[in-house]
Amino acid sequence: MIPVCEPALDGREAQYVHDCLETNWISSAGKYISMFEEKFSAYCEARHGVACSSGTTAIHLAMTALGIGVGDEVIIPDFTLIVSANMVILAGARPVLVDVDKRTWCLDPKLIEAKITPKTKAIMAVHMYGHPCDMESIMAIARKHKLYVIEDCAEAHGAEVNGRKVGGIGDVSCFSFYGNKILTTGEGGMVVCNDDEIAKRLRLYCNQGFQEPRFVHSVMGYNYRLTNVQAAIGLAQTEMVEQKVEKKRWIGATYNELLKDWSHLTLPVEETWAKNVYWMYGVVINDSLGLTKDQLMSMLREKGVDTRAFFCPMSLQPLFKGADSRFPDILGDFPVSVDLWNRGLYLPSGLPLTRQQIETVVEKVKECKPQ
């Protein structure tokens, strides 16, 4: 089976982890945490990095540090992982859904202003499958309406908008280092930002709200800390980030080259203003293929090729059908995200992929078309 994703632990991971074990620094203090935070935030062209336990906790921390809570609304894309909606709800605010752009699969800036109300506090820009959002348009709307912009960069380490790295553009940006991400620490996350005060609050909430004097608390914090062992892996991964991003782009370019003349799939784009890092190589099935997404995925599984369906939109989540005032209004029209769910999937995209494996995947995909 060609797996849909695998990490590449081909740097100094073992050496740094060994150092943690030898020196007994395995918990959430230790030199690798600050080294990882500094190196990764510098890569993102941001001044501060606060390491935390996952991309999910990174988003919750971002909400909390920005003071977003009860009575507030946050604009999120309908097409995203459910964590975007869940963390807004966990913070006490309400997610407001906006459809995505047909080409980039990211939040459509043209549809945002119609959803802004006096309660809106932030826009969450989720960079999908490696392609960045149109951040220039999103930042202009946010500045005009005095809203925060939270970037969710879980799937887009190293992606760029007009030469600027994602993570350093919005007010606060969240990364995931889960095992399938471009950089991984197994489980892990980081929030990066440029504002000193926001950075201080992120650290405070990440670490149980500990202040001086110790054990006297003025905010309700969480234990969202990353361990030194995970940060050691993260540092080693960050040392190789350029190679990893280039490998992802090579995988994307190789698929593009092998599939470009086959008209039965719509391939991912790279807008002129964007650098796509092809976290996952997503494709959308055209009617001419004569197969549903589920049929294509199960035929490929039988042929030894692992795939994953695109995300199910928030507007179709059974969870949000309940009458709960915290849940998003799912009654709008979200034609693009619903269509992506019906016809989208991604092909094997792991960092260790070889040209021969990509050729095999493409050959198997082409074999699936009914004659």
Ligand SMILES: Cc1ncc(COP(=O)(O)O)c(C=O)c1O
């Ligand atoms: C867009 C997006 N946001 C957030 C997350 C959450 O990250 P984690 O799994 O590290 O909690 C993911 C994870 O896959 C994601 O794809």
